[in-house]
Amino acid sequence: MQFAINSIFAIKLQQNTKTQLRMLQIRNLHASVQGKEILKGVNLTVNKGEIHAIMGPNGSGKSTLSAVLAGRDVFEVSEGEILFNGKDILPLPAHERACEGIFLAFQYPVEIPGVSMTNFMKAAIDAKYAYRGEEAPSASEFLKKMKAMRSMLGLPEKLNNRSVNEGFSGGEKKKNDIFQMAMLEPQLAILDETDSGLDIDALRIVADGVNQLKHADNAYIVITHYQRLLDYIVPNFVHILYDGRIIKTGDKSLALELEEKGYDWLIQ
Amino acid sequence: MTTINSKQVQGSQLVFENATFAAQKSLVENHIEISVSEGVTIISVSAHTKAHIHILHNFHGTLPHTQIEIRIQSGAHALIIETYAVTEKLPKANITTNIAVGNGAHCEFISLQHLSEGAQFAQTISVQQSENSHYTAHVYQICGSILHSKLGVEKIGTQANTAIYGLSYPHRKEQFEFDTTVKHSCPDCETAENFKIIAADHSVGIFGGMIYVAPHAVKTAAQQSNKNILLSPNARIFSKPQLEIYTDDVTCNHGSTTGQLNNDALWYMQARGIAPETAKQLLIQAFVHEITEKLPTQELRDFVAAKVQ
Numbered sequence: 001m002q003f004a005i006n007s008i009f010a011i012k013l014q015q016n017t018k019t020q021l022r023m024l025q026i027r028n029l030h031a032s033v034q035g036k037e038i039l040k041g042v043n044l045t046v047n048k049g050e051i052h053a054i055m056g057p058n059g060s061g062k063s064t065l066s067a068v069l070a071g072r073d074v075f076e077v078s079e080g081e082i083l084f085n086g087k088d089i090l091p092l093p094a095h096e097r098a099c100e101g102i103f104l105a106f107q108y109p110v111e112i113p114g115v116s117m118t119n120f121m122k123a124a125i126d127a128k129y130a131y132r133g134e135e136a137p138s139a140s141e142f143l144k145k146m147k148a149m150r151s152m153l154g155l156p157e158k159l160n161n162r163s164v165n166e167g168f169s170g171g172e173k174k175k176n177d178i179f180q181m182a183m184l185e186p187q188l189a190i191l192d193e194t195d196s197g198l199d200i201d202a203l204r205i206v207a208d209g210v211n212q213l214k215h216a217d218n219a220y221i222v223i224t225h226y227q228r229l230l231d232y233i234v235p236n237f238v239h240i241l242y243d244g245r246i247i248k249t250g251d252k253s254l255a256l257e258l259e260e261k262g263y264d265w266l267i268q
Numbered sequence: 269m270t271t272i273n274s275k276q277v278q279g280s281q282l283v284f285e286n287a288t289f290a291a292q293k294s295l296v297e298n299h300i301e302i303s304v305s306e307g308v309t310i311i312s313v314s315a316h317t318k319a320h321i322h323i324l325h326n327f328h329g330t331l332p333h334t335q336i337e338i339r340i341q342s343g344a345h346a347l348i349i350e351t352y353a354v355t356e357k358l359p360k361a362n363i364t365t366n367i368a369v370g371n372g373a374h375c376e377f378i379s380l381q382h383l384s385e386g387a388q389f390a391q392t393i394s395v396q397q398s399e400n401s402h403y404t405a406h407v408y409q410i411c412g413s414i415l416h417s418k419l420g421v422e423k424i425g426t427q428a429n430t431a432i433y434g435l436s437y438p439h440r441k442e443q444f445e446f447d448t449t450v451k452h453s454c455p456d457c458e459t460a461e462n463f464k465i466i467a468a469d470h471s472v473g474i475f476g477g478m479i480y481v482a483p484h485a486v487k488t489a490a491q492q493s494n495k496n497i498l499l500s501p502n503a504r505i506f507s508k509p510q511l512e513i514y515t516d517d518v519t520c521n522h523g524s525t526t527g528q529l530n531n532d533a534l535w536y537m538q539a540r541g542i543a544p545e546t547a548k549q550l551l552i553q554a555f556v557h558e559i560t561e562k563l564p565t566q567e568l569r570d571f572v573a574a575k576v577q
Binding site: 110 | 553
């Protein structure tokens, strides 16, 4: 009798842990832009501590998926749901999703002339803390963290007073996005082709930063065309997105296989 | 309406009650002379002195017409800040100011137009610049139903430099207008103009800018910029940049752009957790910064930044 109770308890405990581990659930997601359906039923579950890579040919919907997750309002979700920590986030506007802990590293980070990095970062940090009803860190704590994260990513000291991304090189822009991720400490980070336009050195710095920021409670979705990035940021799962659906899921070796054979063998 | 007070401008404070200089309410330093002749108040800053002057106009009757003549004698430096207070609900007022900037003199003139919502206000500032003089104007149109600033500058001596910065922020059904004419009548003079308009709601913003270069005014260097933002589909902006050049050997350029707040920048900020209203505010502050940073003191910059919300 004692044994039976114990085992039931153990099973319950296991189920609880599993639910607690589950961070993102995308179910049958359909999304369109200007009447054109791009996502045609995406299913994806991401647990805490995992790294998921999404690969796929051009126009398969990778960037749309990341923009829909982050809440860009030009996309219309016609079907399906997105649960983040069990909460339906589809009704939330983009800034609230960010405050919930979703971060999108842009394929093309935007230049904002006249808005300094310090003011931009401060506004973002203040918004996050205000959303959670917590007190934002003091100015000195904030600047200290800026400095630490800046040097981790090898960004210049004058970054603080420069306008957001204005006059930055392609590599600096990508580093700057990872810098913002380091400052905001999101639970789920979506890296949308962060490797595109990066030289080998910059790629290594960005990947090192991403790896340093990884811990058991957060997760990444890494969107990429190239297996090269996955040598540095090692995924637990590799998904192939094609024509708005995930058509195959595998482990890291799937990326290597793609590198060798291309997409044709999967599509046929 | 305005909260700029004498503490922010150390020096003289000149008060006008409905177009009439009120000597008892004013505080005039020694090196400033004031006289009234045929309805015109003449303010004279002695040669080679430094003056800080705050001119406060109190409007409470209908259609007061203030006439002021300011003479900055040679080698003098004058900083003049003009503010306006309105007590009646729907007043109309106008001010004509003639400024003569003497040889080697500096004049910085700041007009902060923050009147009541119903106020109709027209100002004409005509400046004559002698040799080696500097004139800098900062004109802010912030609140009033109709605000009209006619700004004229003529260079009557060589090497006279001019800088004019204007910011207009009409809301509701307000109609704000800048009408500027800079005449280069002498060689070797410089002009820089930078005007920005942000039009919200159903408002109208107007910029007219003429730079005239006379036949013998060689080596003129003039530039004019007018950048505008429409915050609503119902707001309107009219921009008319003009150059009239009658000589060679000059450097003149002008540019005018009108657009909306950058949607990609707004999206980027929202993706970082910044609410749309805050993101817009950051972009507006960034847009006006180029104008407000030219103000001579941090207090003035803060004052204007707080009004442009």
